[in-house]
Amino acid sequence: MSRHLSEKKRKALMEAAVDLFSTQGFHATPTQQISDRAGVSAGTLFRYFRTKEELIDSLHTSIHRALADAVDEAIRPETPVEDQIKNVKRQVLHWMFENPKKTLFFEQFASSPNITKKAQKEGFIRFSALDELYQKAVSRGILKGINREVFLANFWYPNFMLIHLHTFGKLQSDVEETIEQSVASMWCGMEQRQ
Amino acid sequence: MSRHLSEKKRKALMEAAVDLFSTQGFHATPTQQISDRAGVSAGTLFRYFRTKEELIDSLHTSIHRALADAVDEAIRPETPVEDQIKNVKRQVLHWMFENPKKTLFFEQFASSPNITKKAQKEGFIRFSALDELYQKAVSRGILKGINREVFLANFWYPNFMLIHLHTFGKLQSDVEETIEQSVASMWCGMEQRQ
DNA sequence: GCAATGAGTGAGTAGTTACTCATTTAAACT
């Protein structure tokens, strides 16, 4: 029973890490700085995470899970596929605008090569629920001209840029308006002028 | 006249740097490794670039310029704006598929915060020609419901994911087909079902 | 052939980093 380690400190460490990673990058952020911000000593970090890499991995899986939850929640099997896809995109964007730091961390992760083996394996943007939705759409004749890669690229990546701009206060419209524009333009893009 | 430094070695160093940066990341790549790959000694690198940061900056501006050229070349003032935008996207994608490493470096740069001040200032994805095109499109009633941020996000970011997938051999369709799908789905996405 | 210039070298340096471990502190149980 070595689980006397407080969940509170674990959370604090992870939060401090996301904050710093998202603004400075993994490599530019010393573990010392993380433990400082979390209000614990340098050594304590390594009682909660065996290595810095393990900390990064934990963060990644945690964020991945949160995103997967957002995707799952947005799926309403009884409604038309296109509405579902739109809705998932909307949910995801909401989550991202509410969690910009986690999103930036995630993007950084997606674009930085060779950070950790484990998390690279989880496939940085593979969510089974969305895949099923895509398959369903294809089998119903929608999205026919579009293969999975292009679909996923259009679905995920623009979001990152929007969060970037939002974080640095470079968004003209307000968040809701931006989300709606992004959802609409993606769907219509995928539809391939039926 | 300190410019007896050979342009050849400069090129070699920059090429080695892109190669390594794009597969390992900036921070994970020691200058030693770069000079090794370029076939020069550790000290020589610092005769060509005062600091590692200056090397990164040089790379960034060089790639930025190449991309700007691709954009400029694709613009044909006499043709309709929508064709021009499509064409620019096509050109950009072509360039990216031909220069995947430079593209990955660029993406990494875009998503890593606080790397260099200078290059951050260049605005990582600001190309005047494309901005003008966007303005023109708006003033002609096309693209009316879409603000610049969403437009740029849809224009640039999905490309990065496609290059990623392509680099790791995860693209189903061939390159040409993928490019066409991407161009078509973006435009149609922007058009907002006229 | 000689001297001068400056490009190229790579062992060395100062600084930083992830991680350790002997010790302290605090809580839990008897």
Add this chain to the structure above:
DNA sequence: AGTTTAAATGAGTAACTACTCACTCATTGC
């Protein structure tokens, strides 16, 4: 209160990094 258990500490360490500089080597002009 006293003893046991484990969490927290932070100075210390080994490894690594960007960058330097005293020197060698190659080229050029005379």
